[in-house]
Amino acid sequence: MTRLAGFVGGIVLSGSTIYLCVTELRSRTHYNSFVLRESRARLEALQKPATLPENPKPYIARPSLLETMKDRWNAELEGVWRWSQNLDHVKIREGLEEKAGNVVANLAK
Template sequence: MGFTMGLLGGFTLTTSLLYLSVQLHTRNRLYQSALLTQQSLVLENVVDPLPTPHAPVNRQIRLGAWETAKDRWNQELESNVKKLQNTDWSAVGERVEESISSVWRRAFQGTRDVIPDAPKK
């Protein structure tokens, strides 16, 4: 390793260590500042407490027919999704099977009665 590479390696190592130590020092000071601010607020509230805030009033602002239409759409969509989530799909499947089988039976029972037997020779 030559003089230049040694010099650059040492410079890189030294600046890295300085940078990391300054960053650690900065973060520690910021954390201590936040703690001191919090403790100051706690002590101020013990001596002179803040008044309790009033409960916010629930106010809904309607901007017009477009907003009303969007609200209705959202309510209808929400009710349809809830209906889909609460549906017993196995019962629906059984009802569909029963209706298809009854249509199938009616279709083929009706054709037996309509089609006469073929004439015998």
């Protein structure tokens, strides 16, 4: 029994020593990795030029509520005009003619 106890004791001692060494090595590796990443970030920050904050856009006050409403109305009209210019009027006309023909054909039946 003493040989078996000595063998098991040796395995436990060797295994625990290896486990503690690997755990310590892993924690040191993580720490070194963190330090290297931190150093790299600081060096990259030194290489980048300093950026100045953008100046805020100056506030432009409208003369009145009526002028603001006129501007919005004109912007809406411009948008509708641009939208109508991009339409395919021939295709729309052909579609309407086809629908009207279908209605007439249904009424004739």
